[in-house]
Amino acid sequence: MTPDKSAVRRAVRARRAAVPTSVRTERDRAIRDHLASLVTEGMVVCAFVPDDDEAGGADLPEALALAGAQVLLPVSPAAGPLGWAAYAGSADLRPGRFGIPVPSAPPWPPERIADADLVLVPSVAVDHTGARLGRGGGYYDRTLALARPHTRLLAVLDREDVLEHLPVEPHDRPVTGVVTPHGVLDF
Numbered sequence: 001m002t003p004d005k006s007a008v009r010r011a012v013r014a015r016r017a018a019v020p021t022s023v024r025t026e027r028d029r030a031i032r033d034h035l036a037s038l039v040t041e042g043m044v045v046c047a048f049v050p051d052d053d054e055a056g057g058a059d060l061p062e063a064l065a066l067a068g069a070q071v072l073l074p075v076s077p078a079a080g081p082l083g084w085a086a087y088a089g090s091a092d093l094r095p096g097r098f099g100i101p102v103p104s105a106p107p108w109p110p111e112r113i114a115d116a117d118l119v120l121v122p123s124v125a126v127d128h129t130g131a132r133l134g135r136g137g138g139y140y141d142r143t144l145a146l147a148r149p150h151t152r153l154l155a156v157l158d159r160e161d162v163l164e165h166l167p168v169e170p171h172d173r174p175v176t177g178v179v180t181p182h183g184v185l186d187f
């Protein structure tokens with residue numbers, strides 16, 4: 001990790017912490033509405049459960065499922081790319097690694113992402129070239145390489161976290177676009 005990346009992570013985290021809860025709730029709802037409008041019946045969507053530090057709200061998987069998607073959620077191994085397990089309702093979720101909620105079913109191998117029609121990527125920030133900054137685990141850099149070519153890979157962010165320029169390292173995998181409360185932007 002370059003020092004540059006940690007500085008951006010800190011700045012974004014501080015900015016997000018300053019957003020009032022009522023504003024946060026409205027933004028998250030707008031993001032979910034934009035995503036629901038992209039979903040068609042039976043579409044396979046690799047999503048995630050956003051935590052308080054991330055855009056989208058914890059109801060994101062449910063909103064996608066209600067819109068007709070077959071939702072897969074990431075399951076973090078100790079190392080290497082993410083596994084995937086089917087979302088089967090919020091009551092089926094339990095805390096996994098890092099305390100992140102995961103479905104109770106055992107995960108499929110990472111290659112399952114090749115079935116996805118849409119991949120939502122938790123992100124700290126992106127820039128207009130699709131360069132992406134995550135939390136620093138390197139999980140998505142390893143995982144996105146396994147998606148089918150031309151799959152739509154959308155970061156989920158507030159508009160102010162779409163930056164002019166992010167530092168890029170050779171292992172970084174780009175996203176193809178971003179969804180913010182203002183809509184979907186394909187780079």
Ligand SMILES: Nc1nc2c(c(=O)[nH]1)N(C=O)[C@@H](CNc1ccc(C(=O)N[C@@H](CCC(=O)O)C(=O)O)cc1)CN2
Nearest residue numbers: 048049050051074076098100122134135136137139140
């Ligand atoms: N909601 C959500 N689910 C996700 C991810 C994510 O970023 N967000 N992941 C995306 O890969 C995977 C889990 N990866 C994670 C990577 C790091 C940390 C973490 O807690 N990092 C610390 C310290 C990071 C550092 O500065 O070194 C932190 O954020 O405080 C958590 C999850 C799979 N599921």
Ligand SMILES: Nc1ncnc2c1ncn2[C@@H]1O[C@H](COP(=O)(O)OP(=O)(O)OP(=O)(O)O)[C@@H](O)[C@H]1O
Nearest residue numbers: 001132133134135136137138139140141142171172
């Ligand atoms: N494909 C890869 N193979 C080996 N190591 C990798 C790969 N991708 C990333 N890494 C390593 O993972 C660590 C974290 O990378 P980076 O800071 O870019 O993560 P990130 O993209 O912010 O995190 P994430 O993808 O989990 O959201 C770095 O030390 C990097 O060298």
